Amino acid sequence: MTGALSHLRVLDLSRVLAGPWAGQLLGDLGAEVIKIERPKSGDDTRSWGPPYLQGADGNADLSAYFLTANRNKQSLAVDIAHPEGQELIRKLVAESDVILENFKVGGLKRYGLDYDNLKQINPKLIYCSITGFGQDGPYANRPGYDFLIQAMGGLMSITGQPDGEPGAGPMKVGVALTDIMTGLYATIGVLAALSHRDRTGEGQYVEAALLDVQVACLANQAMNYLTTGQAPGRMGNAHPNIVPYQDFPTADGNMVLTVGNDEQFTRLCDVLEHPEWASDDRFATNRARVANRKELIPRLRQATVMRSTQEWVQILERSGVPCGPVNTLDQVFEDPQVLARGMKQSVQHPSLDDVPTVGNPIRLKLTPVSYRTAPPLLGEQSKQVLETIVGLSSGEIESLRERGIVS
Structure with a gap:
């Protein structure tokens, strides 16, 4: 293990995009990241396709969506609804530094895997919860999805053609930008908590909410409103404060x-x-x-x-x-500047050959980011993690497999 965070172990209990994005970023920076997934189905995004990247023998495939946010991770498939599965997580917590999770508010408490319980096992634990609306407030128990938050958080009201023009109407951004920004803010929060722990020895609870992040990232548009009392509208590709x-x-586009x-x-x-x-x-x-x-x-x-x-x-x-x-994506990934900056990468996988991936934009001279492992197959490292970290024997692991607690 190399990298600025190579001394850290992260348990990534999150799925879809915001949490996995944070986990991948920590992994890129060198942390050992263990992705905890449900047996049989795993992260929801494993089935979000097509497209899929398929192995030469046709026996293994990964959705392009899953490939987006899960490199540099090991997959441990464990049923946390089962008491023995919960105990496995507790044993991993005792040997870990960070937990990422994006269950609904209180979702992990019923399994005894909430912060108040786990900090008793590991007082130095950094526990990061990602939700749609936060741990409190009138919307706290609602599920949050990027598209919904782009609408509720105001982004769609300032994105799209203005009224009266062809194609007018609110429009979402072409990628799940709120999820990605929330993953970035969550990572910053984790790093700040780790810095505090380095000085004091104490862990802490970190939370990030999609709606909070979306409102925070309205940037100049938010201040345009707060300084005038007038809500900005959609302007297509024009800028509210700068012209042109x-x-x-042009003659050809x-x-x-x-x-x-x-x-x-x-x-x-x-x-x-x-x-x-x-x-x-x-x-x-x-x-x-x-x-x-x-x-x-x-x-x-x-x-x-x-x-x-x-x-x-x-x-x-x-x-x-x-x-x-205005480049299309094929033009982007052939652009000489993009290629020179290493934004097009690939990672070897034993079942899938070369797995394409998008480069990490962070540049660290002494501890550069690395692309060590491709996104894992479901449960690909279950046996390895349970043997080397939890200390289970092959017989104990096989018993757990037979009963469906791990896979």
């Missing part, structure tokens, strides 16, 4: 302009052969451009359709105007 900062048509200051706008006007726009009082400053976007944007659109996307990108980059193409 959106997509524009679309490109994005992200003009962040007045100097860049002046250079853009020169490239578009309309230097007079930069000295026009309606457009000379960003404040003026925001107020007069309805007059400016059509002018820009008429100019950008005169060349191809590639031509514009080359010309504008030479002039120091931030811009870029």
Whole structure:
């Protein structure tokens, strides 16, 4: 084991995306991560397909969704509803540093696997709970899903085409972004709790809620509302505070302009052969451009359709105007910058050959992230974990298998 967190063991009792994302991140950073799954079915996302990645012999497959968030983990399939399964978890807790779970509020208490019980076994334990709405408040007992939270948390109200335009209506983001952000916040909370433990020796309870995270990540849009009392609406690809900062048509498709200051706008006007726009009082400053976007944007659109996307990108980059193409995913993973930064990776698996994976964006010079193991088959490491950590014999493990407590 190598990496900044190679001294840590994490029990990942979570499933779907937010919790597993946090577990994968900790694993990338070197932690030993044991994924606790239900026998027979495992993590819900194992069946979320197609597509599936299938082994050459056709006897093993993993859904692309499961592959998203479960590398660098071992799979232990154990029935936590059974008292003997609960006891196995307790023995693992005694030898672990962190627990991740995303059961409903109070869901693990009936099994004696809640924080109050487990901290008696391991006072240094960092116990991280991820829920849709948090441990308290009027919605605490509701189940939370990313799509639902994007709606309730305001993100969909500011995403999509404005009313009156073709395709108008609220729109979710194309990936489960709230789940991913919650996984990141949960990881930050765990790392903060570990830092506190390093100084004091005491563990603690950490929680992250999807709705809290979504509201927190409204960022400038939240402050636009809080400072004015006016709720922002949908603007398509336009920006509420910066102009021009959106997509524009070209001769063969679309490109994005992200003009962040007045100097860049002046250079853009020169490239578009309309230097007079930069000295026009309606457009000379960003404040003026925001107020007069309805007059400016059509002018820009008429100019950008005169060349191809590639031509514009080359010309504008030479002039120091931030811009870029609207890439499809096949173009993303062939982009020379993406490839140079190692964002396209693969991991070997004994049953599935090469398993593709997306690189971790964190760069640590002394303790770099690593891609040690592919996402596991269900129960792939059950015997290994029970032997090496819990200390069970082969006969004891086989007895548990026969009774369906582990698989």
